[in-house]
Amino acid sequence: MVRRQDCGSPEHQAHRRLFLQGSMAAGVASVASFNGLFSIPTLAQETKKQGKKCILLWLCGAPSQFETWDPKPGTITGGPFGSIATSLPGIRISSLMPRCATIMDKLAVIRSMSTEPSEHFQGIDVLTRGEAPRPPFTRPILGSVVAEQLGQLDSPVPQFVLLDPCPEGNEFKSFKAGNWAGWLGAEYGPVRSGGEYAIPDLLRPESLAQVDHEDREALRNFLSRKYQNEQRSQAAAGYNAAFDRVRGLMSCAPLFDLDTLPAADRERYGPGAFAQHALQARHLIENGSTFVMVANGMPWDNHVFQHEMHQMLVPEMDNVLFQLVTDLEQRGMLEDTLVIAMGEFGRTPWLNEARGRDHYSKAWSMAMAGGGIRGGVVVGNTDPMGFEVTENAIDNRRLFATIFKTLGIDGNEQYDLPDLPTFHRVEGNVQPIEELLIG
Amino acid sequence: MQKTITRIHDFKLPTAILGACLLEDHNQMVAACMDGIYRVDLSTKSHQRIAEHDSYASSAVFLPEARMFVTGGYDGKLKWFSAQDNALVREQQVHSFWSWDLALSADGRWLASVTGQYLAGDYKYAPAKETEPSVKILDASDGRVAYSLPHTPSVQSVVFSHDSQWVAAGNLMGQVRVWDVATGAQVGGFESKDFTSWGIIKSHCYLGGIFAMEFTPDNQELIVCGMGDMRDPMAGNGKQLWQRWNWKESKL
Numbered sequence: 001m002v003r004r005q006d007c008g009s010p011e012h013q014a015h016r017r018l019f020l021q022g023s024m025a026a027g028v029a030s031v032a033s034f035n036g037l038f039s040i041p042t043l044a045q046e047t048k049k050q051g052k053k054c055i056l057l058w059l060c061g062a063p064s065q066f067e068t069w070d071p072k073p074g075t076i077t078g079g080p081f082g083s084i085a086t087s088l089p090g091i092r093i094s095s096l097m098p099r100c101a102t103i104m105d106k107l108a109v110i111r112s113m114s115t116e117p118s119e120h121f122q123g124i125d126v127l128t129r130g131e132a133p134r135p136p137f138t139r140p141i142l143g144s145v146v147a148e149q150l151g152q153l154d155s156p157v158p159q160f161v162l163l164d165p166c167p168e169g170n171e172f173k174s175f176k177a178g179n180w181a182g183w184l185g186a187e188y189g190p191v192r193s194g195g196e197y198a199i200p201d202l203l204r205p206e207s208l209a210q211v212d213h214e215d216r217e218a219l220r221n222f223l224s225r226k227y228q229n230e231q232r233s234q235a236a237a238g239y240n241a242a243f244d245r246v247r248g249l250m251s252c253a254p255l256f257d258l259d260t261l262p263a264a265d266r267e268r269y270g271p272g273a274f275a276q277h278a279l280q281a282r283h284l285i286e287n288g289s290t291f292v293m294v295a296n297g298m299p300w301d302n303h304v305f306q307h308e309m310h311q312m313l314v315p316e317m318d319n320v321l322f323q324l325v326t327d328l329e330q331r332g333m334l335e336d337t338l339v340i341a342m343g344e345f346g347r348t349p350w351l352n353e354a355r356g357r358d359h360y361s362k363a364w365s366m367a368m369a370g371g372g373i374r375g376g377v378v379v380g381n382t383d384p385m386g387f388e389v390t391e392n393a394i395d396n397r398r399l400f401a402t403i404f405k406t407l408g409i410d411g412n413e414q415y416d417l418p419d420l421p422t423f424h425r426v427e428g429n430v431q432p433i434e435e436l437l438i439g
Numbered sequence: 440m441q442k443t444i445t446r447i448h449d450f451k452l453p454t455a456i457l458g459a460c461l462l463e464d465h466n467q468m469v470a471a472c473m474d475g476i477y478r479v480d481l482s483t484k485s486h487q488r489i490a491e492h493d494s495y496a497s498s499a500v501f502l503p504e505a506r507m508f509v510t511g512g513y514d515g516k517l518k519w520f521s522a523q524d525n526a527l528v529r530e531q532q533v534h535s536f537w538s539w540d541l542a543l544s545a546d547g548r549w550l551a552s553v554t555g556q557y558l559a560g561d562y563k564y565a566p567a568k569e570t571e572p573s574v575k576i577l578d579a580s581d582g583r584v585a586y587s588l589p590h591t592p593s594v595q596s597v598v599f600s601h602d603s604q605w606v607a608a609g610n611l612m613g614q615v616r617v618w619d620v621a622t623g624a625q626v627g628g629f630e631s632k633d634f635t636s637w638g639i640i641k642s643h644c645y646l647g648g649i650f651a652m653e654f655t656p657d658n659q660e661l662i663v664c665g666m667g668d669m670r671d672p673m674a675g676n677g678k679q680l681w682q683r684w685n686w687k688e689s690k691l
Contacts, residue, residue, distance in 0.1 A: 061641060061673075076454070076474060080494040080513040080537070168640045170671070195562075271567075272559035273643060299642030304675035308593075312557045312564070312644060351473075354675045355455065 052336050052407045055281045056293045059343035060172045061301030064357050067094050067310040069365035070111045077349035077385045096314035099322035105376040108368045108436050112380020114393040118361040120171035123344030130400035138182035143291040148188045149409045150290050157252050157288035158191035163277035165195020166297025193256045194277050269323050278320040303356035325369045338371025349386045363389045372406035374438050402432040450484045458498030469508045471496035489525040498541035511538035531582045539595045544603040550577045551606050555592025564644035566592050574608045586623035596651050600658040609649030617686050628691030629684050634665035636672040646672035661686045
């Protein structure tokens with residue numbers, strides 16, 4: 001669906017002024033509201049009724065395709081791990097992934113990802129937003145788009161949640177400090193939780209009676225909304241929005257408490273932070289969130305001792321993906337919940353002197369399941385050493401076109417401002433990967 | 440006593456060498472490499488790829504009396520070869536995961552091989568408990584397993600004392616355990632936290648550990664080496680670190 005917009009609203013004109021002055025800093029953009037950029041198309045409304053949701057297992061730092069979805073055992077580039085047969089005849093994956101091997105008929109694997117950026121920040125930008133930057137406007141991250149298009153804005157449960165316990169993360173840290181929601185506005189940014197980012201003080205203190213708490217909130221709400229209306233105060237409106245969000249968070253505090261999750265489930269997913277937060281992601285999706293991004297810093301960037309680190313990271317990811325897909329299927333949610341497991345690029349076929357693999361964006365792999373994605377499909381191929389894509393190269397645009405299509409979001413939506421370039425949700429009028437789409 | 444080390448040979452093999460041993464005349468070397476096992480003639484600087492493991496070859500030792508060499512590999516196997524013609528004499532699956540390192544006792548009687556996969560054991564990625572014995576002591580002549588000994592994965596280095604009485608194994612977490620070879624009883628151990636890094640910057644997981652060890656000539660102390668602490672293990676910026684421990688007076 002292509003929809004040209006030229007709304008000319010005062011708010012957009014203000015942004016255009018800033019644009020022309022070249023003064024739109026990222027911080028400004030992050031709190032500005034661009035709700036009118038894309039209207040919610042009919043298709044997305046329909047999808048909202050169906051309740052499409054998404055969990056992104058963000059494998060930040062970039063996992064090796066050789067030790068995951070595209071093993072090359074016995075070659076000089078292949079590394080020390082072998083390959084194993086899967087439930088798909090003729091398809092083998094790394095021996096580090098025995099659990100996913102049993103559900104390959106439910107997974108879609110792209111072995112022919114080929115993208116431009118080979119540095120982390122730029123790669124994260126492109127693989128979470130779908131496109132390289134066009135300053136000064138900041139394209140919203142996938143989670144913000146999904147939250148805006150498919151989320152329940154009146155829900156007390158945050159629609160976009162980032163679970164990441166690592167306060168650092170190098171380039172990912174820089175990225176996290178930036179503007180995630182872009183032109184959609186800060187209300188579509190993520191609520192962050194996990195580890196040191198457990199959301200504190202969500203529970204009402206016992207010393208404060210519920211009736212007193214409600215009385216105080218009613219008084220605060222009356223006075224601030226009166227001030228907001230009489231003074232036409234954007235600041236007061238912002239404070240009120242923040243209070244609404246806090247009130248929502250207080251009402252769903254247990255969702256952010258790992259200790260409330262069943263012990264058997266926690267054991268099944270595994271003890272590591274990434275695994276525990278993947279389980280929490282399932283819990284959040286079950287209870288009303290629309291998009292949950294699970295990360296754990298940038299652990300996949302194994303420039304040193306690649307195989308010594310991947311021997312731990314890959315089995316954890318293998319089990320997490322298996323448990324998530326299996327759980328969602330058993331709950332009847334897989335059809336409507338897209339699970340994506342990917343990083344920002346892949347890793348070099350060769351090892352460096354520290355026995356690490358460096359960044360490689362020419363030929364890498366990722367996986368998806370559910371949410372309308374056809375399982376049992378392996379897209380593309382690479383040469384015997386894994387240097388080049390030999391069949392059906394997929395770039396970030398086609399990947400995002402596919403993700404949006406399967407979630408029922410119009411990838412061709414566009415937005416025009418007078419005298420400014422036209423933005424599309426997915427640039428280049430590219431087509432989704434049809435073989436991955438069910439119906 | 441001061442020893443001077445002088446480089447007398449300098450050449451390259453096609454892929455990285457993870458372990459090596461000199462053969463009887465010290466003019467021949469067996470190298471365990473990422474793409475197989477190489478026999479190297481040090482005098483002519485020529486090499487020949489003679490065999491392979493199903494994964495990287497990780498270590499090699501020479502049995503002088505039997506005139507055989509034994510290699511360990513990331514396929515978890517040990518392989519015995521004739522030093523005369525490189526023929527495969529015996530092959531044995533010792534671990535289900537990698538043989539990280541292999542050592543031969545000074546009397547030539549015992550082999551020790553160490554294994555262990557680093558898997559997440561808790562929220563902050565301390566290693567999970569072993570799923571198979573991490574240390575195996577074998578009769579070098581026939582491969583019979585004499586002892587299967589416990590440790591915390593991954594166990595990356597192993598060495599015998601010079602009198603063949605003790606065997607020590609060091610792991611990812613800087614923990615060293617020492618056993619009596621005759622009985623399999625643990626007789627000592629220590630933990631040095633200086634070799635292991637928990638990633639603060641990029642990753643909440645562990646990297647490093649003890650990469651190699653050697654008993655002092657009197658067997659009273661152990662010299663251990665690895666990488667010093669790094670805030671960002673992925674950057675590989677740890678400095679080479681050596682420590683000397685009185686293993687008998689330390690506890691683990």
